[in-house]
Amino acid sequence: MxxxxxxxxxxxxxxxxxxxxxxxxxxxxxxxxxxxxxxxxxxxxxxxxxxGGAPAHERSGVGFDRQTEQGRVTQIHPVDCKDVNGSQVPTTDPTAPATGAPSTGECKKATVEVTSGKDKGRTFVEVVQPDAPRQFHVKQEVVLAYAPDAPRDLQYSVTDVNRTFPLALLAGIFALAVVLVxxxxxxxxxxxxxxxxxxxxxxxxxxxxxxxxxxxxxxxxxxxxxxxxxxxxxxxxxxxxxxxxxxxxxxxxxxxxxxxxxxxxxxxxxxxxxxxxxxxxxxxxxxxxxxxxxxxxxxxxxxxxxxxxxxxxxxxxxxxxxxxxxxxxxxxxxxxxxxxxxxxxxxxxxxxxxxxxxxxxxxxxxxxxxxxxxxxxxxxxxxxxxxxxxxxxxxxxxxxxxxxxxxxxxxxxxSVDAAPGSVPGSTPPGQRTAPPGPLPAPSGHGGRGRRRKK
Known part of the structure; x- marks a missing residue:
């Protein structure tokens, strides 16, 4: 075998x-x-x-379906929450549901500059409650919700933080790691x-x-x-x-x-x-x-x-x-x-x-x-x-x-295609074949048959 x-x-x-x-x-x-x-x-x-592209529709102004612009926090001043509660100064997100009674203590009044769109360079004031989950700092990039039909002082509000740079940096690190490995x-x-x-x-x-x-x-x-x-x-x-x-x-x-x-x-x-x-x-x-x-x-x-x-x-x-x-x-x-x-x-x-x-x-x-x-x-x-x-x-x-x-x-x-110039059924180069010769006699009755012939 x-x-x-x-x-x-x-x-x-x-x-x-x-x-x-x-x-x-x-x-x-x-x-x-x-x-x-x-x-x-x-x-x-x-x-x-x-x-061929997403169908157009009129923005509802709710949730993700709002017109947005980019902004930057330029100044932050502490202010007594009693002085701003009940005023027309917008809080971090005017579309968010109320969380209870007005806050007391020290609030922050942030001056935000619009950095994109037709109102680029315009500033407005945003009040941050002390118990708000999102706090701002100077030079922070933010995302603004724009409501063109609202009164001028309430047209812009901060809706989120601009995370473009850290996300882009993380994506770059991921791509570099994938390519290096x-x-x-x-x-x-x-x-x-x-x-x-x-x-x-x-x-x-x-x-x-x-x-x-x-x-x-x-x-x-x-x-x-x-x-x-x-x-x-x-x-x-x-x-x-x-x-x-x-x-x-x-x-x-x-x-x-x-x-x-x-x-x-x-x-x-x-x-x-x-x-x-x-x-x-x-x-x-x-x-x-x-x-x-x-x-x-x-x-x-x-x-x-x-x-x-x-x-x-x-x-x-x-x-x-x-x-x-x-x-x-x-x-x-x-x-x-x-x-x-x-x-x-x-x-x-x-x-x-x-x-x-x-x-x-x-x-x-x-x-x-x-x-x-x-x-x-x-x-x-x-x-x-x-x-x-x-x-x-x-x-x-x-x-x-x-x-x-x-x-x-x-x-x-x-398993292999025939090599150039080879004949189907021929022996691959470098492989030995058994020399031609008579098949070995089977054991048992074959040997007795030869003796009987003699």
């Missing part, structure tokens, strides 16, 4: 995260026959649903991240605002993000294509489960002031469909991680032992997948719990039971979002592992 021959990887198939086991031309054609129509359908969907792969990841944000802001959000079905928009947009991100980061290879197929199947499962359980649980998607404002400004938007779209898009990033990891694990296992069949590859790689499932599902649940922590605190203060908390729509949305995403995540591991095992082991005997 001869030992199995190792595959010889052509230079063109090498990849920065390790050489991928080559597949035959026939198998590449099969993968292309599946993915090319899918990619074409995504391109057609983008073209048909492309919004990931090098070319890290740079490609940043390019893919920028492309994902472009699809989100230029296609998904405006298309939903224009009245397109949120579920269809989310499926098309998520598919475009998946194709762009995976192929940019991991290359146009059979290994990446298998990860794309596994991600696609899992996204379809998430969409199906999400649609069924969001409808069954009677989740409206209109649960807080932000979604209420969206529904008020654009009543034609299907809010439950918007909720489902959020589930699909939110699950995509974690799915990419799992499917790429599982596909790479199968390829590396095959490289280590090319004699392994699809079942052996699946059993070995699924053990890696089980560890991945345990950690990622826990990550998903904790991420959603952390986002809903203030809400959970309110329920805890009210001493509500677990059943009451889970039954409320605010929490039920997060439960459905978490569980549907986790089911799709769990399903992606066996699905992607099985696909990768079948693909990588389907052409074990055709």
């Amino acid at each position: 001869t030992s199995p021959q190792l595959t010889h990887e052509p230079v063109g198939h090498s990849h920065s995260h390790g050489p991928a086991a080559p597949v035959s031309r026939h198998l590449r054609k099969v993968i292309a026959a599946v993915l090319i129509p899918f990619a074409a359908a995504v391109v057609v969907g983008l073209a048909v649903l492309w919004p 990931g090098r070319l792969r890290g740079l490609m990841a940043l390019v893919a991240l920028a492309a994902s944000f472009a699809v989100l802001t230029l296609f998904i959000l405006p298309a939903i605002l224009q009245g397109s079905n949120p579920l269809v928009v989310a499926v098309v947009g998520a598919s475009a993000i998946m194709l762009i991100a995976l192929y940019i980061c991991h290359g146009l290879t059979a290994r990446t294509s298998v990860a794309v197929l596994g991600t696609l199947i899992s996204l379809l499962l998430i969409g199906l489960l999400g649609s069924v359980f969001i409808d069954w649980s009677s989740l409206t998607g209109n649960t807080d002031e932000n979604t209420g404002l969206i529904h008020g400004l654009y009543p034609g938007i299907d809010m439950s469909g918007l909720l489902l779209a959020g589930v699909i898009i939110g699950s995509l990033g974690v799915l990419d991680d799992v499917t790429v990891t599982q596909t790479s694990a199968v390829w590396e296992l095959h490289q280590a032992d090319p004699s392994m069949g699809p079942r052996a590859l699946y059993r070995a790689a699924i053990r890696i997948g089980r560890d991945h499932i345990a950690s990622v599902v826990n990550t998903l649940v904790l991420a959603y719990a952390g986002a809903a922590l203030p809400l959970l605190l309110l329920f805890s203060i009210a001493q509500s039971g677990v059943g009451t908390v889970a039954n409320s729509e605010l929490v039920a949305e997060e439960i459905v979002r978490t569980l549907v995403g986790s089911i799709g995540l769990v399903a992606s591991v066996p699905v992607t592992t099985a696909l990768a095992a079948l693909v990588v082991s389907a052409d074990r005997t055709e």
